[in-house]
Amino acid sequence: MPIDIERTGAVATITVNNPDRLNALNSTLLKELYATIRSVAADDAIRAIVFTGAGDRSFIAGADISEMAGLTEHEAQAFARLGHAVASAFEQAPQPVIAAVNGFALGGGCELALAADFRFASENAVFAQPEVGLGIPPGWGGTQRLVRAVGEGFAAEMIYTGRRVKADEALHVGLVNRVVPQGEVLETARLTAVAIADNAGSAVRLSKRLIQRGREAASAAALAEEAHAFASVFGGHDQREGMDAFLAKREAAFDHE
Numbered sequence: 001m002p003i004d005i006e007r008t009g010a011v012a013t014i015t016v017n018n019p020d021r022l023n024a025l026n027s028t029l030l031k032e033l034y035a036t037i038r039s040v041a042a043d044d045a046i047r048a049i050v051f052t053g054a055g056d057r058s059f060i061a062g063a064d065i066s067e068m069a070g071l072t073e074h075e076a077q078a079f080a081r082l083g084h085a086v087a088s089a090f091e092q093a094p095q096p097v098i099a100a101v102n103g104f105a106l107g108g109g110c111e112l113a114l115a116a117d118f119r120f121a122s123e124n125a126v127f128a129q130p131e132v133g134l135g136i137p138p139g140w141g142g143t144q145r146l147v148r149a150v151g152e153g154f155a156a157e158m159i160y161t162g163r164r165v166k167a168d169e170a171l172h173v174g175l176v177n178r179v180v181p182q183g184e185v186l187e188t189a190r191l192t193a194v195a196i197a198d199n200a201g202s203a204v205r206l207s208k209r210l211i212q213r214g215r216e217a218a219s220a221a222a223l224a225e226e227a228h229a230f231a232s233v234f235g236g237h238d239q240r241e242g243m244d245a246f247l248a249k250r251e252a253a254f255d256h257e
């Protein structure tokens with residue numbers, strides 16, 4: 001299955017399982033991921049959720065560029081909304097969500113990791129928002145959640161440059177809570193999930209709800225604007241060129257007029 005779900009006691013682990021594509025997410029996978037999160041969120045027996053990617057190279061290498069390359073503005077709006085729905089399904093789940101980032105967390109991968117309550121990383125984890133190199137802005141919440149996680153200046157640098165941030169730097173700026181040796185991140189996240197699940201479930205859920213409350217109002221309008229801006233560049237030269245260049249494995253020639 002491209003989205004795996006494993007329940008052990010009160011902990012559910014959701015795994016994006018498409019390692020040949022470095023767990024990049026197309027709309028079919030996104031819909032399945034959304035349905036999986038919603039079903040786990042509705043399961044009262046689950047008291048903590050771990051979210052990860054299959055394999056030892058990648059958490060999620062972002063939205064599927066081969067699908068995005070051909071989107072119209074209208075379709076891009078729907079694609080952004082789908083990414084937002086998945087992110088907000090994690091945020092709205094009553095149980096805490098821990099992202100176990102085991103490699104590339106690029107673009108949409110970084111954005112979905114940011115929708116978790118907190119993140120642990122393996123030593124080979126790499127975070128980036130490389131969208132501007134593809135001719136588009138971030139579209140799954142990066143302009144909002146990254147800013148909240150690491151502050152406006154560092155988020156702006158990441159988004160404007162697209163540069164890759166390795167695990168030790170991610171720890172330094174507070175993007176992740178912990179860095180552990182490669183191969184241990186999932187187990188570390190699960191042990192923390194078990195520790196959460198051993199606490200009073202109602203108090204943990206209330207705590208998550210209260211943390212969530214603080215950011216809801218401002219976020220909704222800004223996210224709607226992000227989806228609109230993301231879609232608005234589709235069909236333009238830079239989006240077509242940026243994605244065609246990635247798919248053809250060549251440098252993009254952007255319009256610098």
Ligand code: COA
Pocket residue numbers: 020021022024061062063064065066104106107108130131134
């Ligand atoms: N969308 C679609 N396909 C992707 C992808 C994505 N976001 N990320 C990786 N893949 C595919 C590659 O095209 C490749 O497919 P192929 O075997 O059919 O050629 C496969 O996954 C393996 O990736 P590859 O690029 O060969 O691995 P690598 O180790 O050389 O590079 C990355 C790894 C992550 C650095 C590189 O794949 C990359 O830059 N991916 C795009 C990341 C990105 O921009 N994400 C944000 C999108 S908004």
